[in-house]
């Protein structure tokens with residue numbers, strides 16, 4: 001199945017795609033009104049467009065959003081991110097309605113791994129435990145022992161016994177990086193994020209020559225050669241903190257471009273340069289899955305409470321265990 005076929009397969013009712021927005025309405029006012037009326041909370045990832053970030057009740061990375069979803073007492077969670085993130089919110093909140101503005105908002109990384117494939121790999125390594133990055137679908141979570149995010153992966157892996165055999169899925173770049181910083185030799189699933197794999201070492205090197213005072217900061221989903229020359233490697237939340245607190249005034253940022261919106265707010269006056277990608281004809285450092293969500297779709301999604309995330313209860317319960325394990329094991333992390 002192609003990525004698009006998988007995404008279309010997720011659509012329970014394609015009718016909502018034809019819904020229209022009444023002429024002349026103010027989207028911001030309408031979204032604010034419905035948020036109150038419906039006791040809804042809007043959770044948004046840093047990779048969303050600036051207008052969606054600005055209207056959200058809570059903005060965060062995967063770990064922060066999972067925690068916010070766990071704590072909310074809203075009746076409806078409007079998740080502005082991609083499908084696996086909204087699914088995580090549903091796993092944590094089975095009695096609440098969880099909606100996603102565009103159900104086609106998938107993820108190349110999540111789609112690289114299936115529960116079935118992971119089951120096969122587990123058969124070959126019967127003594128291994130499975131640690132999965134949160135960027136995976138519920139069938140993969142259900143086959144996992146612990147979920148991690150890029151904010152807590154190092155901490156969680158370090159807290160496991162040294163001799164424990166570990167399968168890490170689905171991101172090979174993050175897995176390789178965690179192997180390096182923890183001295184482990186985890187078995188890695190061969191998946192990747194199309195956005196973070198698109199950065200060009202050659203073009204970034206030229207950017208570093210052009211901006212000799214700039215520090216290169218990178219997300220660990222980027223490929224090893226980029227990470228090797230980075231001044232700082234961190235999760236989305238850590239990259240934001242680093243830029244705000246470091247003395248440098250100039251940064252080349254090797255992660256999804258949406259983060260720059262919040263970075264500019266937290267580090268006003270600092271020069272932020274998006275790292276260049278292999279293809280100079282496209283905005284490859286923008287995640288086109290994330291950018292499928294728009295203010296218009298957010299409005300429709302809140303008005304019609306569609307498309308809704310629905311899930312098989314048996315899978316949900318299996319997927320809940322490793323997520324709870326992560327939330328428990330990462331309590332010490334801010």
Ligand code: SF4
Pocket residue numbers: 047082106107108109110135193194195196256287288289290
């Ligand atoms: S940036 Fe990469 S990992 Fe994140 S949602 Fe997009 S494709 Fe998936």
